[in-house]
């Protein structure tokens with residue numbers, strides 16, 4: 095029996111914990127090493143001012159039956175369906191997102207709407223020359239005017255580079271097959287019941303926050319022969335002659351394993367490995383991440399504004415997104431009379447914003463939130479800052495080539511599986527990371543040959559489809 099194989103998982107986020115959970119189910123005793131004091135990674139839920147909050151908005155959504163079945167297996171009946179309400183804040187107005195044509199038309203004004211239609215038509219007749227950038231991809235789909243209103247400022251805030259420098263993969267992955275025609279068709283004729291992934295209008299949310307899923311997985315692993323080691327950062331994965339044999343903890347201890355599943359940053363993994371060719375080291379060093387700053391603010395009031403989250407396109411505000419946790423499920427508010435809102439900012443290490451103190455960031459958050467008019471004159475009684483390094487893998491134009499080199503090198507190493515958002519340098523949502531963990535476990539336990547690098551690119555297009563509803567799984 096291969097159950098005797100010694101397996102280590104690095105990182106207790108959705109990817110790592112899913113792999114460990116699946117292996118524990120199949121009888122393996124897995125060791126999970128997590129650098130921080132809690133599980134969940136970017137999808138953890140934290141306690142703040144006697145309420146539960148996530149690290150920004152965390153809507154779980156998948157069409158993949160395997161992923162949905164697993165999620166339901168862990169969550170059981172402890173979830174509610176949430177009616178999504180998200181808007182875009184632009185030029186002091188709030189636009190429904192997904193766009194509602196008549197609402198958008200009214201708010202943009204006839205003149206701007208006319209320019210949008212004309213620039214869309216121009217695009218159909220004289221298409222922009224594609225150069226692989228996000229900018230030309232979106233203009234090709236929607237026309238320049240809509241790009242400039244609904245894509246440019248937000249994307250440039252998020253990535254910190256111009257839309258010309260941003261790879262079209264970002265659009266292809268996130269906007270996918272959505273065309274203007276389809277968006278308008280959905281808005282007008284499907285009664286809002288669209289199935290496009292970026293536009294779903296209902297989602298399942300755990301009663302104790304998104305992190306509940308991963309806290310339960312941790313418990314399961316610990317109760318089924320495995321061990322989740324918190325506060326235990328991994329420095330290095332050791333290999334000899336192309337085969338993994340052990341890991342080195344940050345304190346220098348070495349522990350032997352037959353297989354290592356890594357979801358720690360790919361750059362860290364490769365930088366600290368032996369036998370890495372110079373050109374792979376060079377390629378690895380060109381992969382960049384964008385950091386996130388979360389400014390939580392406690393508002394003394396309830397029913398402050400109705401959205402789950404809002405996208406801030408206004409370019410006089412540095413914040414990019416605002417989440418109101420009171421509008422998710424009532425359980426996370428825990429009967430408090432106040433509302434917790436989080437404002438998101440994005441930065442690179444060298445940026446002044448990243449280096450600002452918590453006090454400065456709270457002041458900025460307060461000032462900008464007030465400027466939106468969302469909280470009227472309600473008191474903001476407290477602030478709290480969380481800084482997350484390496485939050486977004488930056489799909490800068492040309493990133494695929496160095497990533498491929500790193501991927502090809504790592505694929506050759508026997509006994510190593512590389513998964514996760516910064517683990518595999520993929521702009522993953524929870525569902526993608528869960529799927530990676532699931533398939534990594536299948537590769538080990540069932541001797542399968544799933545290509546983990548394909549996930550969040552082509553993979554999901556040919557899987558069995560389903561959605562989670564109030565009464566459970568709905569297979570299509």
Ligand SMILES: Cc1cc2nc3c(=O)[nH]c(=O)nc-3n(C[C@H](O)[C@H](O)[C@H](O)COP(=O)(O)OP(=O)(O)OC[C@H]3O[C@@H](n4cnc5c(N)ncnc54)[C@H](O)[C@@H]3O)c2cc1C
Pocket residue numbers: 104105106107108109110127128129130133134135136137149150151152153154155326327328329357358359362386438485513514515516517522523524525527
């Ligand atoms: C602001 C924000 C909003 C988001 N919104 C959504 C959303 O609406 N829907 C959605 O599905 N997803 C959302 N996501 C994405 C989601 O959080 C991630 O896709 C998911 O958490 C990735 O899981 P992962 O396991 O791949 O990586 P992570 O969650 O990053 O977990 C990696 C883990 O590895 C640990 N680690 C790192 N280095 C080491 C080391 N050397 N040794 C040991 N452990 C280490 C980390 O501490 C971490 O716990 C959002 C993310 C952010 C930041």
